[in-house]
Amino acid sequence: MSTSFPLRGSKPTRQGFGEGLVVLGERYDNVVVLGGDITGSVMTSLFKEQFPDRFFSIGVAEQNATTIAAGLALSGKIPFFASYGAFCALRNADQLRISVCYNEVNVKIGGGHAGISVGPDGATHQVLEEIAYLRTLPHMTLLVPCDYLETKKATIAMGEMVGPAYIRFGRAAVPFFTTDDMPFEIGKAQVFRDGNDVALIACGAMVWESLIAAEHLAKRGIEARVINVSTIKPFDVKTIVEAARQCGAIVTAEEHQVHAGLGGAVAEVVGKNFPVPIEFVGVKDSFGGSGEPEELMEKFGLTWKEIYASALVAMERRDRGFIGIRTVKDVPHYEPALLEADGQVNR
Amino acid sequence: MSAEFPVVFESETFDNRRRPPHEFAPIAQMIRRDIIKSLVLAGSGHSGGPLGSADIFAVLYFGGYMRYNPQQWWSPRDRFVLSAGHMCPVLYATLANTGAFPKEELRTLRKFNSRLQGHPGRDMGLPGIETSTGSLGQGISIAVGMAMADKLLDNNGYRVFTLTGDGELQEGSVWEAAMAAANFKLDNFCWIIDNNDCQIDGRVHDVMSIYPLEDKCRAFGFDVITVNGHDYTELCAAFDHFIANSEKGLGKPTAIIARTLMGKGVSFMEDRYEWHGKPPTWEQARIALRELGEDIPDPVAV
Numbered sequence: 001m002s003t004s005f006p007l008r009g010s011k012p013t014r015q016g017f018g019e020g021l022v023v024l025g026e027r028y029d030n031v032v033v034l035g036g037d038i039t040g041s042v043m044t045s046l047f048k049e050q051f052p053d054r055f056f057s058i059g060v061a062e063q064n065a066t067t068i069a070a071g072l073a074l075s076g077k078i079p080f081f082a083s084y085g086a087f088c089a090l091r092n093a094d095q096l097r098i099s100v101c102y103n104e105v106n107v108k109i110g111g112g113h114a115g116i117s118v119g120p121d122g123a124t125h126q127v128l129e130e131i132a133y134l135r136t137l138p139h140m141t142l143l144v145p146c147d148y149l150e151t152k153k154a155t156i157a158m159g160e161m162v163g164p165a166y167i168r169f170g171r172a173a174v175p176f177f178t179t180d181d182m183p184f185e186i187g188k189a190q191v192f193r194d195g196n197d198v199a200l201i202a203c204g205a206m207v208w209e210s211l212i213a214a215e216h217l218a219k220r221g222i223e224a225r226v227i228n229v230s231t232i233k234p235f236d237v238k239t240i241v242e243a244a245r246q247c248g249a250i251v252t253a254e255e256h257q258v259h260a261g262l263g264g265a266v267a268e269v270v271g272k273n274f275p276v277p278i279e280f281v282g283v284k285d286s287f288g289g290s291g292e293p294e295e296l297m298e299k300f301g302l303t304w305k306e307i308y309a310s311a312l313v314a315m316e317r318r319d320r321g322f323i324g325i326r327t328v329k330d331v332p333h334y335e336p337a338l339l340e341a342d343g344q345v346n347r
Numbered sequence: 348m349s350a351e352f353p354v355v356f357e358s359e360t361f362d363n364r365r366r367p368p369h370e371f372a373p374i375a376q377m378i379r380r381d382i383i384k385s386l387v388l389a390g391s392g393h394s395g396g397p398l399g400s401a402d403i404f405a406v407l408y409f410g411g412y413m414r415y416n417p418q419q420w421w422s423p424r425d426r427f428v429l430s431a432g433h434m435c436p437v438l439y440a441t442l443a444n445t446g447a448f449p450k451e452e453l454r455t456l457r458k459f460n461s462r463l464q465g466h467p468g469r470d471m472g473l474p475g476i477e478t479s480t481g482s483l484g485q486g487i488s489i490a491v492g493m494a495m496a497d498k499l500l501d502n503n504g505y506r507v508f509t510l511t512g513d514g515e516l517q518e519g520s521v522w523e524a525a526m527a528a529a530n531f532k533l534d535n536f537c538w539i540i541d542n543n544d545c546q547i548d549g550r551v552h553d554v555m556s557i558y559p560l561e562d563k564c565r566a567f568g569f570d571v572i573t574v575n576g577h578d579y580t581e582l583c584a585a586f587d588h589f590i591a592n593s594e595k596g597l598g599k600p601t602a603i604i605a606r607t608l609m610g611k612g613v614s615f616m617e618d619r620y621e622w623h624g625k626p627p628t629w630e631q632a633r634i635a636l637r638e639l640g641e642d643i644p645d646p647v648a649v
Contacts, residue, residue: 032500056495056531064523067485071428071492074478077500079492095520098482099489103469 003211004193005177011148013169013204014112018043020155021080021110025051030076031159034058034065036083041171042112044082062087066095066107073105078159082110085168089130100164101137108158109166114144115255116288116296117172117205126288132260134166135233141165141186142233144254144262146207148176150230153184161186168204170255172293175208189236195223198311199243199250203229203262206253206281206302213307224311229262237269244274249314251279253307255297258282277317279310350629350646354384356453360446365411368579374444375405379612380639381440381453387632389457392465395609395622396512397437399576400541403605404441406582407508407539412590414505417445420474425505426493428477430486430521431512431541432466433624439463442475484518487511487538491524494536494600506593510539514546516557522567528600529568536600537589538569541576543609545620560604569602576605613638 024031025047035057039045048055058065062083069079081088089096089111100107111130118126134142143158143165145151151169158165182190192207193214200210207228214224225247227239244250250270252263263280270276283300297303309328316331324330361374378401386392407413407427415424429438436456443450448462455461462471466481477493480486490509497505515521528536542560544551551557564571572588574581582605589601609623610616613635616627627635633643 054500056499058527059523059530061520061523061527063484063520064488064491064527067488067520067524068492068495068527070478070485071489071494072496073492074489075493075496075501077496094482095485095488098479099485103479 003177003215005211008176010173011176012171012173013145013148013151014041014043014171016145016148016151017082017110017112017155017167017169018046020152021047022050023156024159025054028078028159031078031080032056032072034069034079034081036060036062036065036081036088038083042082042084042110044080044110062092063095066092066109067099069107070099070103070105073107078106078108080108080110080159082112084113084125085111085127085130086113086125089127089134089166093133097137101139104139104163106162107164111166111168113171114168115170115204116283116300116302117170117174117255117293118288119172119293119296120290122290123287128257128283128288131168131232131254131256131262132264135265139164140233141231143167143186143231144203145169145230146204146228147174147178149178149180150184154230157184157186170205174205177208184230187231187234187236189227189229189231189239191225191239192228193224193226195225196246197222197224198315199225199227199247200253200307200311201227201229201240201243201250201262201266202253203232204255206255209302209304210253210307212304213311216304216308217311222311222315232262232265235265235269237273240266240269241273244270244276248276249311249318250276251281251307251310251314253281255302256282258284277314277322279314281306281310350633352629352633352643352646354388354454356381356384356450358450360444360450361409363409363411363413363415363445366409368583371402371405371410371579374409375401376612376639377444378405378437378440380636380641381443381450382436383613383627383632383635383639385436385440385453385456386626387629388454390626392436392457392626393433393624394626395545395616395620396431396434396541396543398613398616399543399607399609399611400434400437400510401612402577402579403510403539403541403582404437406579406586408441408445410583410586412586413508415445417447417474420447423503423505426477426490426507428486428490428493428507428509429467429480430490430509431483431515432481432486434512435467438467438475442473447474483512483515484520487521488524491528491533491536494528494533495531498533498535499531506535506537508537508539510541512546513540513542513544513551513557513560514554516540517555525564525567525569532598533600534593534597538600538602540602540604541607542604543607545609545618545623547620547623549620564602564604568599570597570599571602571604573604573606576607577611
């Protein structure tokens with residue numbers, strides 16, 4: 001299935017982070033990087049090779065690394081600390097709250113191995129809760145870019161802004177489709193596909209899945225708007241409310257718990273400004289597990305198929321009211337054969 | 348009958364210079380009086396630790412060991428991080444006595460919109476508050492980061508002091524910070540441990556023992572000096588030793604274990620862990636201030 005964006009290949013978002021750090025290192029002498037023993041996995045190793053004098057290994061001590069970063073920032077440095085999101089967003093949650101955000105210091109955190117696409121490492125290393133936490137922290141900026149290139153741009157942008165910031169990226173190679181000429185602006189959601197029938201609002205790797213879902217919907221004559229929310233905080237209220245107003249039905253999609261993440265953010269602003277039906281695609285209150293990324297994405301319902309089915313449900317609820325419509329099987333023109341042909345399963 | 352009395356903050360401040368040990372006593376007593384006054388006005392806050400560490404603060408800030416300009420605090424300076432953020436009444440009183448801000452502002456401790464927050468808040472912009480602290484165990488790591496910035500990158504020769512409590516050492520991340528300070532050979536880093544063996548629930552050795560402390564610090568790679576935290580000669584010698592370590596490039600951080608008495612200087616508070624987290628009543632403040640050398644008249648009978 002082709003989308004409005006030609007697929008440029010497949011690359012992990014962590015590579016964008018690693019390369020972005022090198023660009024920052026070249027531009028700014030005061031960018032320093034702290035390692036948490038997994039520098040190869042989160043690709044801070046690229047910076048370490050280029051700028052060994054500005055790389056400091058802190059060991060397996062995420063709480064300490066986070067607070068040391070605060071001390072470096074208070075001394076005029078721009079410190080980046082990267083680890084797996086499970087450990088550099090949640091293990092160090094209090095350090096982020098007090099020493100980084102309350103202190104309002106220029107600390108940058110790279111949270112790798114986000115979501116279940118981590119694969120075989122299993123539930124302990126598949127962070128699915130950190131968007132929920134991080135977006136409640138005052139002063140925090142939270143970025144969840146959608147592919148390798150956007151991650152690189154976002155990494156550079158977070159280094160060039162002032163204040164606490166966190167970027168979420170993954171381990172697995174994922175579709176790479178954005179282009180050099182696409183601007184990246186912190187706080188601005190981007191409309192990747194126009195349409196007024198339903199809005200598919202996604203972050204991270206689920207943006208590509210949303211684009212695919214939109215093409216399948218188009219075959220049924222449904223034009224979906226696809227919005228890439230690469231900044232979760234500050235949230236682009238205007239773009240989201242405009243989508244609610246013009247489409248009247250929304251699906252959110254994220255590789256995160258369905259609670260309190262992107263979906264929660266969308267529900268908050270839509271509920272306040274222009275209530276419309278919202279369907280939430282994400283992990284439904286469970287932990288991950290071992291397996292290949294594709295197997296896991298399928299198992300946990302994190303593919304275009306779930307987004308596609310959810311779009312039908314959201315539109316049905318918009319057109320017929322909320323009562324009695326819970327799944328795609330409640331949609332009257334639900335056509336199992338067609339959906340099966342499209343690959344629709346598992347709802 | 349209300350036992351309240353008018354609180355007067357003495358306007359005298361002190362300069363920062365090498366002094367003979369006997370000159371610190373009046374400074375420490377002034378700091379203690381200011382602590383009592385600000386706490387009784389606040390009606391909440393921590394008495395024991397601040398009083399117990401007043402001698403350490405007197406020597407550190409007024410003995411020429413910390414380099415700072417009270418008129419322009421944010422100019423190049425040594426850093427002090429109060430990792431035990433709840434002990435801030437002593438830091439506020441000390442800073443006020445440097446002239447960094449008007450002593451009258453001590454009246455606002457813990458009050459709405461005050462720069463003297465219940466735990467130090469950097470957002471309030473009070474001169475001398477380098478960082479927000481209050482969640483135990485974090486300040487020492489911030490201080491390590493500051494020491495790294497200079498020792499490993501900038502080489503401006505500034506020194507970083509941090510003070511932790513002893514109950515605070517039960518926070519595991521303190522030891523992550525200690526490990527890092529030695530790993531990076533931060534001889535510009537001085538860790539002061541206020542060892543009064545008291546915490547809210549009781550004696551530190553009963554709640555969760557941190558001992559043997561000197562051995563632990565040494566094993567973590569520190570040059571360790573244990574002193575009587577109320578003996579000015581010993582405190583001066585300890586800070587002199589640290590400065591010598593940093594000047595000769597010892598390649599090791601310094602730990603000063605200061606044995607102190609919680610509530611030092613006020614008879615009914617001394618060495619009593621019950622005074623960790625409460626302020627004096629007006630009547631207790633009257634007695635405390637008298638013991639600390641300020642004569643507060645008896646309440647007028649109505």
